[in-house]
Amino acid sequence: MSDLQRAFTKAKRSTFPIEPPIIDQADEEQDNFAELQNESQADDDSSSASSASSTGTIIPSSNQNLFARPLGSPNKRTMDQIPWTRYFERELFLEAKIDSYTITHHAYLTSPTGAAPLFVTHHGAGSSGLSFAALTAEIRRSLPAAGILSLDARGHGYTAITPEQETLDLSLQTLTSDMMSVLEQTKLQMGWKELPLLVLIGHSLGGAVVTDIAKSGKLGNAILGYAVLDVVEGSAIDALQSMQTYLSARPAGFPSLESGIEWHIRSRTIRNSTSARISVPALLNFDKEARGSRSWTWRTDLAATQLFWEGWFVGLSKKFLEARGGKLLLLAGTDRLDKELIIGQMQGKYALQVFPEAGHFIHEDLPEKTAMVIVDFYKRNDRSALVLPPKVSEILRAGKKV
Structure with a gap:
């Protein structure tokens, strides 16, 4: 050329x-x-x-550089903490003197308005009341007038006991008594003449607690129904055999709060990053004396509660089926059903919903879907929506013929 x-x-x-x-x-x-x-x-x-x-x-076109380095990851998630104030109106500190110690129950509350129900939640072992924050936001999206009361069990979250006890009593009887105390003290502190209509929701250990309360009948007709999230007697007791192995495998601490949040997401313990940013900070405590990779440690020593594990779940299926009120069971897999519950389901004794795409923390992994099921459950059991026919005596008093 x-x-x-x-x-x-x-x-x-x-x-x-x-x-x-x-x-x-x-x-x-x-x-x-x-x-x-x-x-x-x-x-x-x-x-x-x-x-x-x-x-x-x-x-790419032929004149582009195929080996140029990308300028960072545009989809990098933040692990910053989300404050509880976005989800609840107030926090409560409810003091009760028991024998030789004083317990200050900590709970999060959004009050119901009018005749709306109060959803009362109890978390699982090692968790906290903020485990339900994302779920309750979705419940209120469907029922804006609904109230939420989410407590921290003793030894969890910000509930405190003074003086500190060497051996923490986390028996089912004690936890049930604590939840009843929180309900009564909340009623007094908020100046309610009586408790609103209640829907109890419990996850794992919390499911055993709300079932025990429902079976006791102590709340009478105030309970519209109760929902148990991902706990069944048979599979729960079987899982206890590997609990110590799980606890020994998880980190003893974290160098920062953000790394603790990230571990829960990466390990798929909690599969929803938003919920993890809300709930995980309440699970960890900053240790001033610790340095390096373990300055943030677990608030609850789960290994020390082993004495109570079996007592939480023995007899759970029987109580769940026999207690008065509407019954809802949400599971992450049908393999968790035991024989007694399978028979009860075939007899139509309770409502069942399965979310196979969720992990153990159903309400955190899928808050929107879980809320839809719970709100629908409430509406089906809402007695205020029923219009009953007049009694014969009332018709006669009105001078009408029967």
């Missing part, structure tokens, strides 16, 4: 527009959808959201 031809070709090329990359539009929309879900979905590399964000098809 002559010098004249080369010059002509070079000049001609300079007039061509720069060739843009060709982007698959369907995949781009999928990427955007996955990015929007990051804040509320669990961090799961195998999930559909993660897959969508990694399969966007970009066909």
